[in-house]
Amino acid sequence: MLLTQSVCSDYYLYWRADILMSGEIIFNRLQDIFFRPKPFSVYTTGELWTDDYTSQRMLENHLDGASDLSSRGFDFIDRSVDWMINHFNIKEDISVADFGCGPGLYTSRLAKTGARVTGIDFSLRSIEYARQYAASNNLNIRYIHQDYLNFESFERFDLITMIYCDYSALSPSQRKTMLDKFASLLTVDGKILLDVHSCAGFDLLEESVICGRNLMNGFWSPRDYFGFKNTFKYPDVKVSLDKYTLIEEDRIRTIYNWLQYFDRDSIRAEFEQSGLMIESFPGDVAGGLYSPESPVFAVIASLE
Numbered sequence: 084m085l086l087t088q089s090v091c092s093d094y095y096l097y098w099r100a101d102i103l104m105s106g107e108i109i110f111n112r113l114q115d116i117f118f119r120p121k122p123f124s125v126y127t128t129g130e131l132w133t134d135d136y137t138s139q140r141m142l143e144n145h146l147d148g149a150s151d152l153s154s155r156g157f158d159f160i161d162r163s164v165d166w167m168i169n170h171f172n173i174k175e176d177i178s179v180a181d182f183g184c185g186p187g188l189y190t191s192r193l194a195k196t197g198a199r200v201t202g203i204d205f206s207l208r209s210i211e212y213a214r215q216y217a218a219s220n221n222l223n224i225r226y227i228h229q230d231y232l233n234f235e236s237f238e239r240f241d242l243i244t245m246i247y248c249d250y251s252a253l254s255p256s257q258r259k260t261m262l263d264k265f266a267s268l269l270t271v272d273g274k275i276l277l278d279v280h281s282c283a284g285f286d287l288l289e290e291s292v293i294c295g296r297n298l299m300n301g302f303w304s305p306r307d308y309f310g311f312k313n314t315f316k317y318p319d320v321k322v323s324l325d326k327y328t329l330i331e332e333d334r335i336r337t338i339y340n341w342l343q344y345f346d347r348d349s350i351r352a353e354f355e356q357s358g359l360m361i362e363s364f365p366g367d368v369a370g371g372l373y374s375p376e377s378p379v380f381a382v383i384a385s386l387e
């Protein structure tokens with residue numbers, strides 16, 4: 084009887100210690116998950132777009148003409164390219180560079196005018212798709228598989244584009260790098276067209292936490308996982324963060340999606356620091372009308 088009691092209490096103590104230990108581990112891990120990092124203090128964009136599995140899911144979204152997830156829907160893209168061709172007079176002998184071109188939805192359409200088109204993207208999966216599409220459709224497009232932050236060229240471009248609010252995903256120093264680069268790559272009369280998230284979009288956003296098994300229908304891994312999405316807002320600097328923590332049996336990953344929100348004055352100030360002048364603010368990259376209530380707006384700029 085005594086022996087049984089002792090075994091029971093040893094087991095009870097062991098069991099309590101085990102619970103306390105795992106409680107501490109789980110508590111600390113949850114603290115990490117809920118931790119609010121400083122704006123733009125970590126850059127993981129590459130993991131989102133170049134990971135073997137998620138890049139395949141991204142490509143499927145790009146090519147689903149009805150989805151707005153990775154690219155805008157094909158109706159919008161058709162309208163946007165028609166507007167660009169007219170507005171910027173794109174034709175043979177005009178050179179265009181598209182930064183973050185993805186699988187070439189804009190570059191392919193623009194190249195049909197006979198313009199000399201270059202697309203830059205660090206997703207090998209997207210660039211390979213774009214190259215194959217260009218080859219089978221006889222389109223003369225130069226695709227460069229590279230981080231655009233490191234892109235250099237002796238060529239000068241009449242039109243530089245960065246579409247689907249990629250500019251908003253960059254930190255202040257990365258944005259300065261890109262604008263200096265754009266200024267050095269433009270022809271004398273060249274134009275820049277890009278779109279950004281607006282302060283109206285920031286106001287619509289709410290801080291939140293969602294979690295679930297195989298969060299986002301298995302988007303993050305082909306294996307079983309638990310996912311957290313913590314959305315943080317930084318009102319003083321108009322930045323938001325979607326922080327994804329993805330927990331598989333043998334690995335934990337954290338992906339940080341930062342977004343900077345602009346008004347017309349804040350983006351004008353950034354462009355001016357790189358010797359660029361904003362000519363107009365369309366509502367979008369299809370030439371829509373600017374509205375202060377819209378969550379995005381576009382920018383057309385040139386050298387000062």
Ligand SMILES: C[S@@+](CC[C@H](N)C(=O)[O-])C[C@H]1O[C@@H](n2cnc3c(N)ncnc32)[C@H](O)[C@@H]1O
Pocket residue numbers: 128132145153154155182183184185186188189203204205206209229230231232245246247249
């Ligand atoms: C939101 S998608 C938009 C793609 C394309 N502009 C469109 O609208 O169809 C962003 C693209 O930028 C690329 N990208 C993001 N950061 C990049 C970087 N630092 N260097 C090169 N490509 C980048 C991604 O791989 C992805 O293809």
